[in-house]
Structures are given as structure tokens and as C-alpha cells.
Amino acid sequence: MDVRTICLGLLSVAERSGYEIKKLLEEGPLGNFVDASFGSIYPALTRMTEDGLVEFRTEEQEGRPDKKTYSITPRGRAVFREALEGPIAPDRHRSDFLFVLMFADQLSPERMTEVIDERLAFYEEKLREIRAELGDGASPGPQFVAGHAIAIFEAAKSYLEEHRHTLEEQQNQRSASGMMAAAPAD
Amino acid sequence: MDVRTICLGLLSVAERSGYEIKKLLEEGPLGNFVDASFGSIYPALTRMTEDGLVEFRTEEQEGRPDKKTYSITPRGRAVFREALEGPIAPDRHRSDFLFVLMFADQLSPERMTEVIDERLAFYEEKLREIRAELGDGASPGPQFVAGHAIAIFEAAKSYLEEHRHTLEEQQNQRSASGMMAAAPAD
DNA sequence: AGAAACATGTAATCGGTTACATGATTAT
DNA sequence: ATAATCATGTAACCGATTACATGTTTCT
Numbered sequence: 229m230d231v232r233t234i235c236l237g238l239l240s241v242a243e244r245s246g247y248e249i250k251k252l253l254e255e256g257p258l259g260n261f262v263d264a265s266f267g268s269i270y271p272a273l274t275r276m277t278e279d280g281l282v283e284f285r286t287e288e289q290e291g292r293p294d295k296k297t298y299s300i301t302p303r304g305r306a307v308f309r310e311a312l313e314g315p316i317a318p319d320r321h322r323s324d325f326l327f328v329l330m331f332a333d334q335l336s337p338e339r340m341t342e343v344i345d346e347r348l349a350f351y352e353e354k355l356r357e358i359r360a361e362l363g364d365g366a367s368p369g370p371q372f373v374a375g376h377a378i379a380i381f382e383a384a385k386s387y388l389e390e391h392r393h394t395l396e397e398q399q400n401q402r403s404a405s406g407m408m409a410a411a412p413a414d
Numbered sequence: 415m416d417v418r419t420i421c422l423g424l425l426s427v428a429e430r431s432g433y434e435i436k437k438l439l440e441e442g443p444l445g446n447f448v449d450a451s452f453g454s455i456y457p458a459l460t461r462m463t464e465d466g467l468v469e470f471r472t473e474e475q476e477g478r479p480d481k482k483t484y485s486i487t488p489r490g491r492a493v494f495r496e497a498l499e500g501p502i503a504p505d506r507h508r509s510d511f512l513f514v515l516m517f518a519d520q521l522s523p524e525r526m527t528e529v530i531d532e533r534l535a536f537y538e539e540k541l542r543e544i545r546a547e548l549g550d551g552a553s554p555g556p557q558f559v560a561g562h563a564i565a566i567f568e569a570a571k572s573y574l575e576e577h578r579h580t581l582e583e584q585q586n587q588r589s590a591s592g593m594m595a596a597a598p599a600d
Numbered sequence: 601a602g603a604a605a606c607a608t609g610t611a612a613t614c615g616g617t618t619a620c621a622t623g624a625t626t627a628t
Numbered sequence: 629a630t631a632a633t634c635a636t637g638t639a640a641c642c643g644a645t646t647a648c649a650t651g652t653t654t655c656t
Contacts, residue, residue, distance in 0.1 A: 229510045230643075237517055247607055258516055261509040268644055270609055291652035293608045312514055313525060318536075321507040323447040324415045326562060328498055330444055331423055332555035339499060350504075368584045369518035376512060376573055383569030387562055398554045416615075433635055454616055456637055477624035479636045 229317070231264045231272040232281075236300060236308040239282060243299035246270050255361065257374035260354075273298055281307055332395045344392050351385040415503070417454040418462060422486060422494040425468060429485035432456050441547065443560035446540075459484055467493055515581065523585040530578050537571040 238249050246269045253264055264272075273296075276282045281304035284296040300308070325347060332340065355378060362374045424435050432455045439450055450458075459482075462468045467490035470482040486494070511533060518526065541564060548560045 229508075229513050234513070237513065240517065240520065245607075246609095247605095251605095258513065261507055261512045263506065263508065265645055266608080267610085267646070274609090289607080289652095292606055293650085295607065309520065312517060312520060316514055316529060316532075317510045319507065319509045319511060320449065321447055321505065322415075322449065323505045324503045325505060326447045326559050327415050327420070327423065327444065328502055330555045330559050331426065331498060332558065333553065334426065334495065334498060343502060346502075367519065368580050369516045372518065372577055372581055373512050373516050375577060376570065379569050379573035380566050383565050384562065387565035391558055391561060394554050395558055431635075432637095433633095451617055452636080453618070453638085460637090475624095475635080478634060479622085481635065 229262065229311075231268045232276055233308065233311045234262055234264055235269060235272055235276065235298075236281065236304055236311070239298055239300040240305060240308050243297050245295050245297050246273050247295075257358070257361070257366075257370045257377060260358075260377045261373070276304065280304075329395065333398060337396070340395060344388060344395075348385060348388060351381050351388075355381050355385070415448065415497075417450045417458040418467075419494065419497045420448055420450055421455060421458055421462065421484075422467065422490055422497070425484055425486040426491060426494050429483050431481050431483050432459050433481075435459075443544070443547070443552075443556045443563060446544075446563045447559070462490065466490075518581045519584060521585075523582070526581060526585055530574060530581075534571060534574060537567050537574075541567050541571070 234253070235249055238244060238252055244252070246266070249269055250264070250266055253259055253262055273282065273284075277284060277298075280301055282298045282300055284298045287295040287297060289295055325343065328335070328343060335343075358374055358377050358381070362371070362378075366374070420439070421435055424430060424438055430438070432452070435455055436450070436452055439445055439448055459468065459470075463470060463484075466487055468484045468486055470484045473481040473483060475481055511529065514521070514529060521529075544560055544563050544567070548557070548564075552560065
């Protein structure tokens with residue numbers, strides 16, 4: 229999903245400024261699965277205005293740049309509808325954390341404990357965050373997405389809690405066997 | 415994690431060619447959480463050879479380009495160790511699927527059913543795939559990563575199965591209420 | 601006093617993808 | 629026959645990130 233489609237989607241629900249779009253992507257349920265920076269949002273909005281997919285109204289403000297509130301045009305809606313009906317690209321879940329754990333046997337016991345504990349703390353905070361946001365008034369779409377985020381964070385957390393010992397036990401063996409080191413098997 | 419570190423990691427376990435690295439990233443447990451294309455792997459390997467992090471031995475072959483089998487050098491190992499000890503970037507999970515479901519109320523019932531059924535089929539295939547790969551002989555790291563993939567795919571699958579009705583019921587309501595259409599609330 | 605929120609925009613850079621180039625062997 | 633696997637490499641392109649530029653108000 230490119231930044232243009234993302235903006236179009238958010239604007240299909242309500243009119244918003246570029247700044248507000250960024251905030252929604254940081255804080256909303258979508259925050260966990262979609263991302264875009266100011267440096268991509270503002271140019272996308274400008275370009276889509278040229279293409280007639282969105283239009284904006286300027287609200288004058290003191291002390292700040294004038295706020296540009298964008299709304300989607302009928303053409304924009306049509307383009308977005310096509311995006312919703314077209315093929316959906318597969319998820320891409322990149323995890324440096326899991327990459328690091330792949331090489332568990334090269335980690336010191338302290339490092340292992342550190343990264344795992346940090347991760348668990350992260351999951352807990354994330355879960356608290358999402359549950360706080362999740363007011364009961366949300367419509368089905370956002371509600372579903374937030375719930376999905378909770379489901380997978382919880383699954384990841386439980387898995388880590390229940391299986392960390394498989395990584396930590398090995399650590400003990402390595403410590404126990406002294407300085408034999410050398411490259412382990414695949 | 416950049417491509418260089420990824421290659422270094424795989425080479426820290428055993429010597430491999432660029433082609434084999436690509437295959438491991440497609441098929442191994444890491445396949446779900448790490449990615450790199452030939453167009454980035456080959457240049458990375460060349461550059462790391464120049465930097466003395468890896469070295470290669472050429473195996474002559476007929477009918478194909480000579481195979482270059484890379485192995486990690488002590489300096490490469492040191493660099494990789496540093497990467498393992500440095501800060502771990504947060505996961506980035508991008509999902510066009512969830513983006514689309516965010517706008518559930520703009521989807522036709524047929525489309526909704528289609529995307530959900532496709533997704534469930536995808537989860538099932540993916541799970542079969544991972545379980546097939548997951549020989550019992552794997553070392554703790556890879557075993558953990560594969561298990562993690564299974565855990566989150568299963569969680570996602572269950573969540574979708576158990577909550578798809580929240581999206582589909584709304585669809586019925588829309589159908590029932592006729593052609594009232596118009597923009598829904600946030 | 602200082603940080604964070606509000607608000608938009610541009611330019612340089614960059615890592616990575618896609619497509620191209622080449623071509624035999626093996627499995628379906 | 630045709631597709632897939634094996635095998636490396638380059639070049640063009642591209643979307644996006646990061647940093648820069650500017651400046652007030654409000655919260656801590």
C-alpha cells in the first residue's frame with residue numbers, strides 16, 4: 229500500500245490535515261500495521277490535489293503555518309474503491325528481534341536475558357496502549373484491527389514466556405561446558 | 415537489519431553462496447521475518463569481501479557461472495557480534511490486509527468473504543509449510559523462530575475465524591438498509 | 601527552563617527492488 | 629514442451645526516510 233492510498237483511505241472516512249493523518253497512523257489501530265512519514269505524506273497530498281483525488285480548504289492560524297484540511301473527491305473515492313478491490317499484497321513482517329534470536333547460541337546469557345525481558349516489557353506496554361485506545365464506540369473495521377493487534381501481541385508474548393527456557397537452557401550448557409566455543413551446527 | 419548483517423549471520427553458521435543465502439531466506443524459519451533480494455545480496459557480498467569481513471572460494475561449474483562459496487572471517491565475526499549486542503530495531507509489521515479491513519464498511523459482502531477466505535487459506539498453507547520444514551533436529555534458535563511463526567499465524571487465524579462475523583454482520587445490515595449509503599462515521 | 605504538540609514543506613540521500621543479461625540442467 | 633532450479637551479476641529506478649527550515653503555544 230503506497231502512501232497515496234493510505235491517505236485516501238483515511239480521508240474517505242473524514243476530512244483531515246496531513247498532520248492529523250500522521251497522528252492517526254501513529255496512534256490509531258492502524259499504527260501497528262501501516263506507516264508513513266511527513267516527508268511522504270505532504271508530497272502525496274500535493275500530488276493528489278493536482279490529480280483531482282483530494283481537495284483542501286485552508287484554515288488560517290496564528291503562529292503556525294495555515295492548516296490545510298483535505299477532503300476526498302468523487303474521483304478519489306473511485307480510485308480508493310479500486311484499491312480496495314484490487315489484489316492485496318502479502319504482509320511483510322520484519323523482525324530484527326527474531327533475527328537475533330536465530331543466533332541464540334552466539335549470545336551471552338546476560339544479553340539473552342536482556343533482549344527477552346525488554347521484549348516482554350514492550351509487549352506489555354503495547355497491549356496496555358492498544359486497550360486504552362480501544363474505546364467501545366469504534367466501528368467494526370477499526371475494532372477488528374485493534375483486536376487483531378492484541379491477539380498477535382498476546383500470542384507472541386505467551387510464546388516467548390513459555391519458550392524462553394529453550395534458549396536459556398542451552399546457554400547454561402554452553403557455560404557449563406567451559407570455553408570450548410567454536411562454530412555450532414546449522 | 416541491513417542485508418550485510420543478514421548475510422554475515424547466515425555465514426556465521428556455515429559457508430554459503432549468495433544463491434544459497436537467498437534460498438535460506440525464502441525457505442528457512444527466517445523467511446517469515448527477514449527478506450533480501452539477489453540484487454542486494456550479491457553487491458553486499460562483494461562489498462564485504464573488499465572490507466575483509468568475508469572471503470570466498472570459487473568452485474568451477476559447467477553450464478553455470480562458477481559458484482562462489484563465501485565464508486566469514488574473524489573480522490566479520492567481530493562485526494556480527496557487535497550487531498548482536500547493539501540495539502535491536504523494533505519490528506515492522508506491514509499489513510495491507512488489515513488496512514483493507516479497516517474500511518470494512520466500504521467493502522461489498524462478496525469482496526469481504528473473498529479476502530477473508532483467501533487469508534484463511536494462506537494461513538493454513540503457511541502453517542503446513544512451516545511444520546513441514548520444522549525437522550526435530552533444528553537447534554534452539556531456528557526452532558524458536560519457527561515456533562514463533564507458528565504461534566502468531568495460529569493466533570491470527572483463530573482471531574479471524576472468531577471475529578469475521580463482526581465484519582460480516584455489519585455487511586448484512588448495510589444490505590438490509592438498502593441504498594442509504596453515504597459516508598460512515600469514524 | 602525545556603520539552604512536546606502543532607503545522608507544513610523541501611532536499612539529499614539511500615537501501616533496496618525490479619528488470620535485464622546469460623544459459624545449462626533437471627524435473628513435470 | 630515447459631517450468632523450475634541452479635548461478636551470478638549490473639543498472640535503472642523508486643519510494644521513502646532523515647534532516648533541515650521555521651516558529652508559536654502549551655504542558656511539565
